[in-house]
Structures are given as structure tokens and as C-alpha cells.
Amino acid sequence: MSIEAINEQLLRAIGVGVALVDAQTLRFRFHNDTFSEWFGTPEPEARLGDLFPGLDLAALTQALATGGRFTAETTFKLRRRTMVVAMDATLALDGGQRIAVLVCQNITRIRELESMIDSYSMMVERNTRELKREKEQVEKLLLNMMPRAVYEEYKTFGLVTPRLYQPVSVLTVDFPGFGDMVERVDPGVVVSELNDIYTAFDRIGEQFGCERIKTIGDVYVTVAGVPDAVEDHAAAVANVAVRLIRYLRQRNESHPNTWRCRIGLASGAVIGSVVGVQKYLYDVFGPAVTRAQRLRLLAQPMSICADAGAVASLDGRFEMESLGPRDLGDGSRIEVWRMGEPALAGPAGSRG
Amino acid sequence: MERSVYERYGGFAQVSRIVLDFYDRIMDDDDLGPFFDDVDMSRIVDHQTKFIAMLLGGPAHYTDDQIARVHSHLVIADAQFDRLSALLAETLADHGFAPEDVTLVVGEFDRRRGLVVKP
Secondary structure: OOHHHHHHHHHHHOOOEEEEEEOOOOEEEEEOHHHHHHHOOOOOOOEHHHHOOOOOHHHHHHHHHHOOEEEEEEEEEEOOEEEEEEEEEEEEEEOOEEEEEEEEEEOHHHHHHHHHHHHHHHHHHHHHHHHHHHHHHHHHHHHHHOOHHHHHHHHHHOOOOOEEEEEEEEEEEEOOOHHHHHHHOOHHHHHHHHHHHHHHHHHHHHHOOEEEEEEEOOEEEEEEOOOOOOOOHHHHHHHHHHHHHHHHHHHHHHOOOOOOOEEEEEEEEEEEEEEOOOOOEEEEEOHHHHHHHHHHHHOOOOEEEEOHHHHHHHOOOOOEEEEEEEEOOOOOEEEEEEEOHHHHHOHHHOOO | OOOOHHHHOOHHHHHHHHHHHHHHHHHHOOOOHHHHOOOOHHHHHHHHHHHHHHHOOOOOOOOHHHHHHHOOOOOEOHHHHHHHHHHHHHHHHHOOOOHHHHHHHHHHHHOOHHHHEOO
């Protein structure tokens, strides 16, 4: 077998598409099997542009004339399929005739894969964004149920260890006559107004480092000292208490529905923990909570009752008057104090 | 939580092979191929990727409205829908899907017939 014949055999068998094209007329003179398998067999008189209509023939001719080499990527349709060809053309001389040697790679599959990866990445990225949004919503919900520090513990360890907090101060507030209002007023209005009021309560509480623990209907419970210690916890709840009353007084002046609250304050120990397995709720229990709830029931509308522990911690900064020993309704009898009107009236009457 | 077919058959690493194989079969099919004659390759591949991912319970979700809207300009006959259904079943079976999973996935596909086939 001659060298030429071996060369031709090699060209035919090689795993890339090879074609020889007349550099002048761009007519096909030879193509190997891989070329026709990938791109179809050129007709006898076919020119390069017939097979690859997207190819910039002027640029190819020019490049061959000047540098002798041309590289391009082109697409064409084989039946309905878009084929992508990476083409490398070099100039060769065959007995004085200028021949363009085309080495063509079929990169169709690579482009299809790239398109698929693009599509998949976009899907995954969109899902990731959605998941992130959902996670934020779940976090927001959980933060409504428990303080941030507790949530962080829950997230890290999957549980919250019950903890004793001491001393802390508890404020509970409710609205006597709420039941009547529910029957009398449109439910949508009641809920909307209660929502406004609780939102204001939250804002006032936050200013003094109080953490709202829960609401049960018209009962609102907030604590100073849980989960993060608050040094002047009694003053914090006392300051919140007077501002809640001032806020409602102001609100009642401009709203048709009058909201009157009563408030109980107590200082002491509480246990803070997440309760429930399927339905989580961060809650506080203990003597300070019980006392604050009982004291609230003793308070007249738009007034504040406190226990001796809270009063002692306040250290004379709010004017408090003793109502003497009172039954709390649970068998216990303790001295009960009431916040004086000057403290409720406004900043001038308060020394807190 | 029950794992989707998509997860059970190896996630995208495996599903990508099904997508390209299915793409080849559709493009070579004289009944279905013409639908894609004038469509850009990247759009077809994008469509197939999401289509397969959705049927297998992967990370693609289309509402019935979206599917109906995307196909609203096409006149698709029951026979063509059946052909695609058969191609899908063949492809999945060739990629080692258990018969009950093929039935499950093809069932998901058939459920959407009313959204794309014009009477």
C-alpha cells in the first residue's frame, strides 16, 4: 500500500470530520466517513456554503489568503436538529492548487448538554430562592413563638432546655369588658383593633427590653429578664405598664371603641421553656407569672397593681400606694400595691 | 417524607441522560419532530429538561395553566400525545425504570392530556 493510500485510510478512519475544499471555489474535494456521518454527505458539486449556510465564507477566504488559517463555530440543521460544528481550516498546497483542509468537531452534544445544565441550574437556583424565602417565613413564625436567643438554641440543638430565670419581672394585661365588646362589635373590627393595640404594646415593650411571651385572647403577657437578663427589670415593666395606659388613654380619645385595660406586675422567679411537641410555644411559668395574673384581676380598669417584690425593686422611683393585704384568690394573701395617678398622668408625674 | 422518582433514580446525574435520550428520540420521530422544526435547540432542551424533571417529581413545577398556555398555539392530536407517551415509556424503561415507576410517570404525563390536546 502506498503512503498516499495509507494517508487516505487514516483520514477516513480518524475520529474527527475531515474535508478538503478547493480554497478558490470552496467545492468539496474529499471528506472522510466521520464527516459525512456527522454532517451528511455533500452532493458531488456541493460547495462549503451549501452544507454550512451559517458559515462566514468571506471571512474564511480572507483568513486563508492572509494567515492561512481559519477557526469558527457554525450551526446548521440536519433534518430538524441543530448541529454545532467547531471548524478549523488550514491552507495546503496540492501541486500548486490551494486546498483548505477542514478539521471539524461535532460539538452538538456539548452544546445540548450546556443548554441542559443552564436549564437545570436555573431550576435549582429558583428552587433555592424559594426555599430561602420559605425558611425565612418559618423563622419569622418561630420568632413569633419564642425569643430569638431561644430560637437559636432550638435551631442548633433541636430542643430548648428549660431554664430558671431569677429575678425577673412579669407584666400581664387584659381588657375587662372584652367579652361584651366581642358580642357587640363586628369581629373584624375587634380583631383589627386588638391587633393594633398589641402591636403598640410590643413596640413599647421592646423599648424597655421586654419580651412578649404570649397572648391568650385579650390577655397579654410580657417579661423583663427572659431570656436575656435585664438589670432593672421591675422598672422596665413599670415603665411599660404606665405607657400602655397612657397609650390607651390617648387612643380612646380619638376612637369610637373604648379599650380599658388592667395590669398586674410581679417580680420573682420564672421557668422559661418551649412546651409542646407538634405545636411549639415558648412559655414562662412560676410564682411571678401566677402573681402577675392574680394582681391584674385585682386592678381596677386603667390601673396597675404590683406585688412587694416589684415595688421593692422600683425603689421609690414610681409613686405606689399600698392597698394592704389582699387575697389573690388562690389561697395566698399578700400586700398589694397600686400605681399612683401621677405616674400614669405623664412623664412629669413619673420619676422613672 | 416519601422520596420522589427523581430522587430514587439518582437525581439529575441520571435524569440528565434520560433527558438527552428522550430529546434524541423526539427529534428523530417524524410525527413529533416537526413540532420542533423551527424551535431553537436551547429552548427545546430547556423544555425537555423541565418536562422530565417535573414528571419525575424533580425541581420543576408547572401549573396546569402554564402548561395550557405554553401549548396553546400548537395543534396537538390525541395520536401525537399517545406517541409522546409511548416514547416516554420506552425511554424510561430503557434507563432501568421499574414498570410501576414507568406507569407512575406516564400517568403523570397522561393526566395533562386535556391541557394540550385540541379536540
